[in-house]
Amino acid sequence: MVNPQQARELLTALTYVGGYERASGRRLRAFFGCLYYAAMRPGEALGLRRADCTLPAQGWGRIELAETRPTAGKAWTDSGEAHDRRGLKQRAQGEVRTVPIPPPLVRLLLDHLDEFGTAEDGRLFSSERGNVIAASSYSRAWKQARELALVPDQVSSVLAFRPYDLRHAGVSQWLNSGVPAPEVAARAGHSVDVLLKIYAKCIDGQEQEMNDRIMQGLGEDDTEN
DNA sequence: GCGAGATTTGCGTCACCGCG
DNA sequence: CGCGGTGACGCAAATCTCGC
Secondary structure (H helix, E strand, C coil): CCCHHHHHHHHHHHCCCCCCCCCHHHHHHHHHHHHHHCCCCHHHHHCCEHHHEECCCCCCEEEEECCCCCCCCCHHHHHHHHHCCCCCCCCCCCCCEEEEECHHHHHHHHHHHHHHCCCCCCECCCCCCCCCCCHHHHHHHHHHHHHHHCCHHHHHCCCCCCHHHHHHHHHHHHHHCCCCHHHHHHHHCCCHHHHHHHCHHHHHCCHHHHHHHHHHHHCCCHHHC
16 A cells, blocks of 8 residues: 555656646646545546635635546446436435645645636536546556656556556555544545454554553543553 | 445546647 | 547356245
């Protein structure tokens, strides 16, 4: 799993991807930043709008995820009737998920807005022509960024192989920081069950620390026993 | 009540097209 | 001539349901 420093280096490397005037890499830096710092799904980040963000000059910001853009979003809108049948499952339509975002991501987003602004409909991330960024586009940019930021051994490894891995890395980082699982699950937008099943390893190493905290919470001290 | 299997949704990749 | 965007397909992840 990528560590915070590697994540930063990857984000920095994006700056140099396609780094001519088209600036395809820089357009995506904040996008990938969202995947890591806010553990957003790519589809969620693509649908992000300026109005959904609270970006203070300093300190923590906040993102209210109102809608997602499932991969391009256009392929299914025409024939997409199939989605409506059979009860809309995990997708609570009107649900808004609030995700606090750390200062580094606030900076990324502000810089992004300074340079690129938003699309016509207020989306933060768009292609040169104002369309939703295609999955293949950021996937390609990501590959190049990996080659720039990682040593050859890591490039050939599975380390942060897919953009989606950034999300996992972000979630793991939260857990390792001691954030309670229910809170992490809420921010990441999936159930606690899945969270614990998938990230169980990340939590194992926390046992001693958790025990200590419980003891503190009980108002006792280990040395007394 | 818990665990395993099945289904649906969504991401990543491949190949082609258009623009500069 | 090369780079980036678009569209379609295959595979993996997440959830729900069934069986024990």
